[in-house]
Amino acid sequence: MPHENYSEIRDSVRKLCSGFAGEYWRNLDERKAYPTDFVSTLCDAGFLSVTIPQEYGGSGLPLSAACAVLEEIQRSGCNAGACHAQMYTMGTLLKHGSEQQKKKYLPSIASGELRLQAFAVTEPNSGTDTTRITTFAKRDGDDYVVNGQKVWISRSEHSDLMVLLVRTTPRDKCTKPSDGMSVLLVDLRDAVNNGLTIKPIKTMLNHATTELFFDNLRVPAENIIGEEGRGFKYILDGMNAERILIAAECIGDAKFFIDKSSAYATDRKVFGRPIGQNQGVQFPIARNYAQMRAAEALVKEAAEKFDSMEPCGTEANMCKLLASEASWAAADTCIQTHGGYGFAVEYDIERKFRETRLYQVAPISTNLILAYIGTQELGMPKSY
Ligand SMILES: Cc1cc2nc3c(=O)[nH]c(=O)nc-3n(C[C@H](O)[C@H](O)[C@H](O)COP(=O)(O)OP(=O)(O)OC[C@H]3O[C@@H](n4cnc5c(N)ncnc54)[C@H](O)[C@@H]3O)c2cc1C
Numbered sequence: 320m321p322h323e324n325y326s327e328i329r330d331s332v333r334k335l336c337s338g339f340a341g342e343y344w345r346n347l348d349e350r351k352a353y354p355t356d357f358v359s360t361l362c363d364a365g366f367l368s369v370t371i372p373q374e375y376g377g378s379g380l381p382l383s384a385a386c387a388v389l390e391e392i393q394r395s396g397c398n399a400g401a402c403h404a405q406m407y408t409m410g411t412l413l414k415h416g417s418e419q420q421k422k423k424y425l426p427s428i429a430s431g432e433l434r435l436q437a438f439a440v441t442e443p444n445s446g447t448d449t450t451r452i453t454t455f456a457k458r459d460g461d462d463y464v465v466n467g468q469k470v471w472i473s474r475s476e477h478s479d480l481m482v483l484l485v486r487t488t489p490r491d492k493c494t495k496p497s498d499g500m501s502v503l504l505v506d507l508r509d510a511v512n513n514g515l516t517i518k519p520i521k522t523m524l525n526h527a528t529t530e531l532f533f534d535n536l537r538v539p540a541e542n543i544i545g546e547e548g549r550g551f552k553y554i555l556d557g558m559n560a561e562r563i564l565i566a567a568e569c570i571g572d573a574k575f576f577i578d579k580s581s582a583y584a585t586d587r588k589v590f591g592r593p594i595g596q597n598q599g600v601q602f603p604i605a606r607n608y609a610q611m612r613a614a615e616a617l618v619k620e621a622a623e624k625f626d627s628m629e630p631c632g633t634e635a636n637m638c639k640l641l642a643s644e645a646s647w648a649a650a651d652t653c654i655q656t657h658g659g660y661g662f663a664v665e666y667d668i669e670r671k672f673r674e675t676r677l678y679q680v681a682p683i684s685t686n687l688i689l690a691y692i693g694t695q696e697l698g699m700p701k702s703y
Pocket residue numbers: 437438439440441445446447448470471472473474522526528677680681682683684685686687690702703
């Protein structure tokens with residue numbers, strides 16, 4: 320079956336994004352403010368609910384369609400980091416939530432009335448080793464009582480719901496380290512200042528990321544997603560989707576930088592000729608294009624495998640690795656091609672350069688992807 324390119328969706332997303340030009344993002348970046356108008360406009364247009372089944376009010380499209388949406392947002396110079404989480408956190412609810420939970424939340428998420436934009440896994444003392452999380456939910460009557468701390472939890476101040484990974488059995492009481500974790504759906508509207516304190520973290524990019532402190536937060540037991548103790552598996556399930564979607568964003572970023580570089584290299588004249596006529600300027604851009612196309616092919620393959628429910632762990636990891644490296648290489652070339660102007664805020668290149676750097680670290684860092692390929696695909700011994 321030929322790969323569906325979703326060209327109509329791409330055109331519509333580009334059109335929507337043209338209403339949010341560089342000035343909009345520069346202004347927010349300066350104030351470290353959240354792009355509320357942009358996110359609401361995307362929601363109203365139905366782009367953040369493309370993968371929600373039609374019976375719950377979404378478009379019922381596969382992950383490949385969500386990739387097309389995110390790629391075009393990034394290519395247009397906008398930043399999907401403000402809202403991409405909904406596309407993959409929703410999968411946890413959709414795949415593992417009860418019918419009652421799905422009926423209760425998905426239609427409001429699809430209509431944009433409720434935002435499911437926060438996904439809380441990382442902790443200060445666990446780092447990438449998720450089985451070391453210690454945030455604990457203890458059952459007390461009809462509630463879980465949550466205590467602990469999370470770090471780098473993005474968009475929690477701009478979300479109504481949060482998917483939260485907790486321990487429900489201490490690690491040393493479990494047969495396997497990955498047992499004993501559970502997923503809770505937290506209603507942030509009830510939780511904030513009622514056992515949950517959110518503290519923003521200032522970062523080099525405008526990403527609305529925060530620290531969370533849980534002090535006897537009560538979460539109704541009915542808000543557990545799936546079975547108690549099986550949360551790690553549910554989170555892992557969603558991670559392939561997350562990696563493929565982020566890789567699609569990186570492809571969009573790489574295209575943004577390559578478009579900018581090639582246009583500037585063609586226009587800018589120094590020593591009486593376009594700088595792009597010099598192979599020292601032209602070849603890095605051409606190389607970035609080739610790198611981007613190779614990564615793009617792998618993103619498509621990973622998304623297709625995901626959509627046909629084939630195992631896609633290796634492809635999801637590899638496409639995220641290659642796409643994040645392609646976007647970063649293209650970002651670096653773009654600065655170099657623009658000379659001094661690459662550093663000028665009004666060109667949007669330095670902002671996108673800062674934004675795209677994130678993806679070699681989050682949601683999973685390059686080394687851990689290499690470790691996955693080395694051990695899972697190639698069968699070499701584990702370092703951890
Ligand atoms: C802006 C931003 C937004 C984020 N948003 C979210 C969010 O919404 N929700 C959430 O849960 N998390 C979020 N994160 C967290 C992110 O997923 C983690 O930062 C990332 O997974 C790396 O974890 P760490 O920072 O603890 O690094 P560590 O695990 O401390 O690792 C540090 C470095 O050591 C390397 N390393 C560690 N172990 C090994 C090993 N065995 N072999 C080789 N190298 C190793 C890593 O690759 C990395 O380069 C966000 C992070 C940032 C910066």
